[in-house]
Each structure stands twice: as structure tokens, then as C-alpha cells.
Amino acid sequence: MSAALKVVRAGLFDTLQDLGRVGFMALGMPTAGAMDRVALSLANALVGNSANTAGLEIGVMGPDLLVEADSVRVALVGPLSPALIEGPDVPPKPIDSDRSHLLKRGQMLRLGMVEGSSTAYLAVAGGFALAPFMGSLSTYPRAGVGGFEGRKLAAGDALPLARDHASPGDDRKLAAAFDYGRGPVRIVWGPQEEYFTDAGRRTFVESDYRVSKEADRMGIRFEGPIIEHAVSVAKGGADIISDGIAPGAIQVPGAGLPIVLLSDRQTVGGYPKIATVASVDLPRLGRLLPGQTVRFQAISVAEAEKLRREQEARLVRTIADFKAARPPGGIDLARLYEENLIDGVVFEPART
Amino acid sequence: MSVRYLSCGDTAFTVEFGNEISPEINGRVMALHAAIGGARDAGDLPGVVETVPTMRSLMVAYDPLATSRADLQPGIDLLIARGLPTGMASRRVTLPCCYDDPEFAPDLAEVAKRTGKTTEQVIAAHLASPFKVYVLGFMPGLAYVAGLEQSLYLPRRTQPRVRVPRSSVAIAMDMTTIYPFESPGGWHLIGRTPLWMFDKRREQPVFLSPGDSLSFQRIDRKTHDRIAREVEAGSFDWAKLVNAP
Numbered sequence: 001m002s003a004a005l006k007v008v009r010a011g012l013f014d015t016l017q018d019l020g021r022v023g024f025m026a027l028g029m030p031t032a033g034a035m036d037r038v039a040l041s042l043a044n045a046l047v048g049n050s051a052n053t054a055g056l057e058i059g060v061m062g063p064d065l066l067v068e069a070d071s072v073r074v075a076l077v078g079p080l081s082p083a084l085i086e087g088p089d090v091p092p093k094p095i096d097s098d099r100s101h102l103l104k105r106g107q108m109l110r111l112g113m114v115e116g117s118s119t120a121y122l123a124v125a126g127g128f129a130l131a132p133f134m135g136s137l138s139t140y141p142r143a144g145v146g147g148f149e150g151r152k153l154a155a156g157d158a159l160p161l162a163r164d165h166a167s168p169g170d171d172r173k174l175a176a177a178f179d180y181g182r183g184p185v186r187i188v189w190g191p192q193e194e195y196f197t198d199a200g201r202r203t204f205v206e207s208d209y210r211v212s213k214e215a216d217r218m219g220i221r222f223e224g225p226i227i228e229h230a231v232s233v234a235k236g237g238a239d240i241i242s243d244g245i246a247p248g249a250i251q252v253p254g255a256g257l258p259i260v261l262l263s264d265r266q267t268v269g270g271y272p273k274i275a276t277v278a279s280v281d282l283p284r285l286g287r288l289l290p291g292q293t294v295r296f297q298a299i300s301v302a303e304a305e306k307l308r309r310e311q312e313a314r315l316v317r318t319i320a321d322f323k324a325a326r327p328p329g330g331i332d333l334a335r336l337y338e339e340n341l342i343d344g345v346v347f348e349p350a351r352t
Numbered sequence: 353m354s355v356r357y358l359s360c361g362d363t364a365f366t367v368e369f370g371n372e373i374s375p376e377i378n379g380r381v382m383a384l385h386a387a388i389g390g391a392r393d394a395g396d397l398p399g400v401v402e403t404v405p406t407m408r409s410l411m412v413a414y415d416p417l418a419t420s421r422a423d424l425q426p427g428i429d430l431l432i433a434r435g436l437p438t439g440m441a442s443r444r445v446t447l448p449c450c451y452d453d454p455e456f457a458p459d460l461a462e463v464a465k466r467t468g469k470t471t472e473q474v475i476a477a478h479l480a481s482p483f484k485v486y487v488l489g490f491m492p493g494l495a496y497v498a499g500l501e502q503s504l505y506l507p508r509r510t511q512p513r514v515r516v517p518r519s520s521v522a523i524a525m526d527m528t529t530i531y532p533f534e535s536p537g538g539w540h541l542i543g544r545t546p547l548w549m550f551d552k553r554r555e556q557p558v559f560l561s562p563g564d565s566l567s568f569q570r571i572d573r574k575t576h577d578r579i580a581r582e583v584e585a586g587s588f589d590w591a592k593l594v595n596a597p
Binding site for chain 2: 026150191244
């Protein structure tokens with residue numbers, strides 16, 4: 001039997017995502033990809049995968065997954081309540097996020113609600129044995145492509161694993177939670193900031209905007225003060241000749257409220273875009289929940305590029321600082337024997 | 353003709369050639385799209401991820417970890433200053449279209465009435481229109497194809513349909529399009545092609561490309577159904593629809 005993770009109970013909106021399908025926007029193909037690139041990269045690093053390996057993006061509520069492989073190492077990043085391992089003969093045991101876990105055949109990973117964020121990620125060591133579509137495993141359900149059969153997961157799906165057993169070695173965990181940054185969401189003016197009055201632009205950066213219920217992988221519709229167009233909407237002030245849409249583009253249709261466009265955004269569009277979210281803050285946007293409030297702050301392109309490079313350096317440091325995850329009370333001798341690692345580990349000084 | 357650079361955050365910028373729709377402006381867009389593609393093939397412009405042509409502008413997407421706007425923009429300026437080729441050769445694509453079944457062309461009679469033509473004259477005008485693919489977007493494989501004969505210009509339907517069948521051929525304003533998926537839509541449906549504009553089984557899932565010259569060839573229902581079966585089975589020879597430039 002080939003190795004798989006079997007979906008026993010589906011979550012609400014679980015899709016396989018990597019860092020996106022690049023290179024085909026000219027053909028109208030959206031990039032899709034992880035809403036929170038940082039969390040996916042960390043989950044992948046915890047199990048030794050490269051950052052662009054497809055993982056499971058868990059939206060709102062996670063699934064129950066049965067291990068149909070000798071063993072598999074998985075990593076969870078993002079707060080899930082509860083997250084349990086159970087069975088077949090063992091009662092459910094809570095497990096921590098932000099670390100990897102070794103699972104055995106017949107065990108079930110039971111994932112509940114995502115808390116304090118709209119997304120969490122599950123990576124599996126070695127990744128999934130699925131064929132990429134146009135170079136990527138990112139699921140784009142509107143076209144039925146990528147991921148597992150081009151759709152969100154459903155009960156009964158068996159996600160094929162690239163490895164039928166986990167490599168020996170310690171589980172790993174984050175030494176400290178990754179700092180996504182606080183304060184205003186940084187934006188760069190443009191491409192169509194001149195479609196708005198000075199007052200309209202001030203309104204945009206001097207007001208609180210609340211995430212509405214219309215928030216998904218395509219984008220987030222915000223509620224708050226109306227942003228004034230420079231030319232009246234009746235005279236076409238909210239229409240442009242369609243142009244390309246970058247990730248984080250903030251379009252303002254005639255109603256005057258901003259919509260931030262994210263992973264599943266269409267490739268071109270005909271509404272003026274007042275500004276674009278700096279890429280450093282896109283993972284934060286990907287985590288926002290309805291009802292949360294943000295303030296936007298304008299920075300230059302060069303500042304945005306610098307902040308992104310600093311964030312990448314912080315991500316690299318976070319990964320370099322991963323610690324070995326040990327069970328409470330010390331070393332799990334049984335597991336160490338089982339994995340023939342005892343000689344190498346027992347006399348080694350404790351890692352920090 | 354000067355260009356404007358518009359910021360799209362720190363992962364893209366748009367090179368805007370004008371704020372109107374014209375073949376000349378789109379020709380320059382497509383020429384820069386091709387020139388950047390050529391430069392990347394030659395190993396230049398590292399960090400450029402992809403380019404997105406539209407009617408009048410080209411969005412250049414880049415990786416801020418590999419390059420920067422300040423590094424890239426002079427390279428783009430140089431490509432433009434060297435002179436972009438005009439009148440680039442384009443693929444000539446012919447799409448079979450069945451206009452003759454009311455199921456396929458529910459709006460044909462209304463279009464005829466509103467344009468003061470017979471249905472045969474509407475079909476003839478669509479067949480004679482010198483179409484060109486300007487931009488793909490909205491959904492994968494959906495092409496905005498301009499060049500519709502002027503006597504057929506109509507605004508979109510006031511009541512969009514909830515369900516437009518896949519492969520419907522439609523017109524609105526100065527354009528025609530072919531629906532790659534079943535979807536809502538507000539254009540006037542005047543025919544149907546047996547081809548799929550998006551077929552995930554094919555190596556090139558999207559059939560049309562920006563810059564293609566396009567014309568339609570009239571087929572009857574029987575021919576439509578035969579080709580449709582071949583397309584469904586994956587045995588249709590798509591190459592015969594294309595004349596390379």
C-alpha cells in the first residue's frame with residue numbers, strides 16, 4: 001500500500017499550497033500560493049523541506065488525518081485548538097504547534113479551530129507525491145487545478161506521501177515565535193494614487209479599517225471611512241483601462257472602500273488601486289480575521305524592499321535557531337533506542 | 353512616446369505606455385513583453401519573475417530578494433531606448449464556431465435586431481472582423497479579443513446571465529471572447545466553439561496568447577459535435593488551428 005495521509009474528517013477550507021504558481025499571469029492564471037508565506041516556510045523548515053514545498057493550508061478549522069504510512073514527520077505552524085494525536089490504542093494527547101512531530105501508522109492527527117489567525121500550516125517531511133500543474137502544487141479551485149484534484153480537501157481523500165517512513169532524528173521546534181511586526185500595515189502609494197483626492201489619500205492612511213466578513217484567499221474587503229475619488233464615480237472616476245494586479249494591491253471601487261487583493265486575486269482588473277501592501281506585511285494580511293482593525297502607513301519602494309530583505313534575514317535566523325524538541329521531563333529514551341541514536345545523543349551537551 | 357513607471361509595491365511596477373486603447377500602444381506593450389522575455393532568456397534582468405501585458409501597460413513582477421526597482425528600471429529604460437520593434441509577427445489562429453443552433457446562439461436574433469441586420473449579416477460581420485488578442489485575465493484563459501466590426505458594437509447585457517456555458521462565443525463593446533469555463537457573464541452569446549480555451553490536461557493548458565491574430569471559421573452543428581468529441585477525448589489536433597508567424 002502506498003503511503004498516504006487519509007482525510008477522515010475534512011476541515012472547512014484546507015488546500016495544498018506552495019509559494020505560488022509564477023510565470024503564467026500573462027495567460028490569466030492567478031498565482032495562488034500560501035496566504036502566509038512565513039508560516040509555510042517555517043513549517044517546511046521544521047521537517048527539513050525547502051521553503052517552496054507544498055503544505056496544507058488550514059483555513060478556519062483543520063481536518064482529522066489518519067497516517068497510512070510506516071511513519072511520517074509533520075510540523076504544525078499556527079495556533080490550532082485543539083491539536084491532538086490519538087490511537088489506535090492511545091487516548092488523545094494534545095500536541096504543540098510551532099514544532100515537528102513523529103507520527104506512526106494508524107495514528108490520527110486531529111486538528112480543530114485555527115485561533116487568532118485565519119490560517120495555519122501543516123508540512124510533511126518529503127512533501128506530497130502529487131504532480132505539479134504549471135510548475136506548482138498551489139490549489140486554485142476556481143480553475144480546478146493544483147494541489148489534490150484542484151480543490152479543497154474532502155473526507156475520504158488520501159493524500160499520497162513522497163516518503164513511506166520518516167528519517168531518524170530529533171523533532172525540532174521554534175526557539176521563539178516569529179515576529180511578524182506590529183503597528184500599521186506598510187503600503188506603497190500607487191499604481192493609481194492620482195485617481196484619489198488628497199483628502200481621500202489622507203482618509204486612507206489616517207483611519208482605522210476593519211476586516212469585513214468578505215475575506216478569503218482572493219482578498220479582504222475592509223469597512224471604514226469612504227475614500228474620495230478625484231473624479232466622480234458617475235464620470236468614470238472608479239474605472240481604469242484594466243492593468244496588472246500585484247499581490248497586496250488595494251483597489252477602491254466606486255463605493256470608496258478598500259479591497260486588498262491576495263493570493264487568489266485575478267491577474268488584471270479595472271478598478272483604480274490607491275496603494276499596494278509592502279510584501280513584508282503580506283503574511284500579516286494573510287492572517288487577519290473578520291472584525292480585526294488595521295491602520296495603513298505609506299513608505300517608499302526602497303524602504304519596502306529593505307524591510308522585506310530584513311524579514312527574510314530574520315526568517316533565516318529563526319530557522320538556524322530551531323531547537324531540538326524533547327518531551328517534558330527529559331529525553332525520550334524509547335524513541336532514541338528505536339531510532340538508534342542513543343550513542344550520539346545521551347552524552348551530548350544539552351542544546352539551547 | 354514616453355512611458356510612465358507606476359509603483360505596485362516592492363514586488364512589481366507597471367510600465368504604462370498610454371491611457372487609451374489603440375493597436376499602436378498595445379504593439380509597444382507586446383514588444384516590451386517580448387524584449388524582456390528575450391533579455392531574460394539571455395540571462396539579463398535577473399530577479400524579474402514575469403511580465404503581464406494588458407491593453408496599454410506591462411506589469412513587471414520581480415523578486416525583491418534578488419533585485420530592486422532601482423536596479424531594474426534603468427535596464428527597462430535601456431530596452432525601450434534601443435527601440436521596440438513595431439508590427440511584430442503574431443500567430444494566426446483560426447477557431448471553428450457554430451452559429452447555427454439557438455442553444456449555442458441565444459442572443460443572435462436580438463443582436464441582429466439591435467444592429468439592424470439579419471442574423472446572417474451578423475455572422476458575416478463576426479467572421480470578417482480582424483480580431484487580435486489583447487489581454488488574458490479575469491479567469492485563466494479568458495481572452496479579451498478586440499477588432500469587432502464596428503456595426504456590431506453593443507453594450508453588455510443589462511441583466512448578466514448566471515450561467516454561461518463553457519466555450520460560448522460572445523460579443524460586447526468592440527470585443528469578442530470565448531468563455532473558458534462555465535461562469536456568469538454579461539456578453540451577448542452568438543455562437544459556440546467545440547474547443548476548450550482552458551484544458552488542464554494539455555501541456556499548454558491555455559490556448560490563446562496575448563498578441564495572437566484571430567479569426568473564426570463557420571461550422572455546422574454536426575461538425576461542432578464531431579470536434580467536441582475529439583476535444584473531450586484529447587485526440588484533437590490543435591496545431592492545425594495555428595499558423596506560426
